[in-house]
Amino acid sequence: MRYSRIPDEPIRRLPIYLRGLLLASEQGQKNISSNNLADFVGVYPWQIRKDFSYFGDFGTRGVGYNVGKLAKEIKKILKLNISQKAALVGVGNLGMAILAFPGFGIYGLDIAAAFDVNPKKIGRKINNLTIENFSKLGTIKKRKIKLAVMAIPRKAAQETADVLVKAGVRGILNFSPCYLVVPKKVKVITIDIAMDMARLPYYMPAS
Amino acid sequence: MRYSRIPDEPIRRLPIYLRGLLLASEQGQKNISSNNLADFVGVYPWQIRKDFSYFGDFGTRGVGYNVGKLAKEIKKILKLNISQKAALVGVGNLGMAILAFPGFGIYGLDIAAAFDVNPKKIGRKINNLTIENFSKLGTIKKRKIKLAVMAIPRKAAQETADVLVKAGVRGILNFSPCYLVVPKKVKVITIDIAMDMARLPYYMPAS
DNA sequence: ACCTGTGAATAAGTTCACAGCA
């Protein structure tokens, strides 16, 4: 490693590059330049090169990057080279959409368990996955599940997060529109759909 | 306005503060200090004060902010003081979850139309909203809809964005995992669920 | 000629520390 500390922003962008590389790969590309990748992802080429420079020399001067090799390197950095299992908590409308969503595979992510509190839903099978009783959440520790997706109402969010932390979860993707208090060792990423949408009108000129 | 240019980050955080204020309001709070709001939103109090300072003097020294007044001010800045209508494109699993989602109202956002290409879905009524044929998307101009939510497969994303832009849309909330090329006057915010989740393992210590 | 990798320059964002007012 060439830098003593790796900034946050390059890490945030790595999955974007991975997405672009998979797109290029789909189109049969074996090699890609930073200029070329920039077109796929909407990030400037110098930004891409700088970002990679924090992690190593992945390219060849005068040529570019090998698509497959670069994707593999990024996956390694992001710890996506091994399959990461996740538990879904809350199988409502959004939870159902997440179970049906095909996009996790390319990152090596695997929704390996689903929990709900609604007795009508418990036992139902979706995509080879049986919905389990939320009270059984403690079992994920033994199943080596360290990631969770929370798709539940806001009022239950903090207490559910507490249960997840107790069950050994180290990363939470939170869809509830609220700030979650968790120990420092646990990383939370919140996706607040309404909030993101609420930012759009600001950028539109007066109607 | 006291600053010649308003930075992006404060704007990104304004909806977070709005969310916190609504929470405080729910709990019956009439007044709030930056320290107090900080607890609700997970942002440092000095950051909150600095952010507000770009837009005006909203508080009272020694006292704090009036919850209702501050919320109103933020809404005005974000152009959320008038109801903003949005069109949903793609009523699959995720689209359905978005239609059912109750969280848009607090921001004055209103999903006022839904479109799909699937003939089996067209004509179906969800929440007082009839799913329309995607070919009728041009009608949103007359209906004064300037926002769109895209919940469709990636392969259709760019062409759909092109159609939306032609129909006069000025803001797009994009759930497809790809970069969209649009004119500068159009603002795109992309939510890539798998990508956000893919960032979590990096922060978890080796298992 | 072409494209990467990276110090240096610039820009943006955060944190501090305290003046100013209730």
Add this chain to the structure above:
DNA sequence: TGCTGTGAACTTATTCACAGGT
């Protein structure tokens, strides 16, 4: 005393420009 509002200091991130391989 308590809390806001904000220049100034500091930190982080982006962009440039070009040396250095292929």
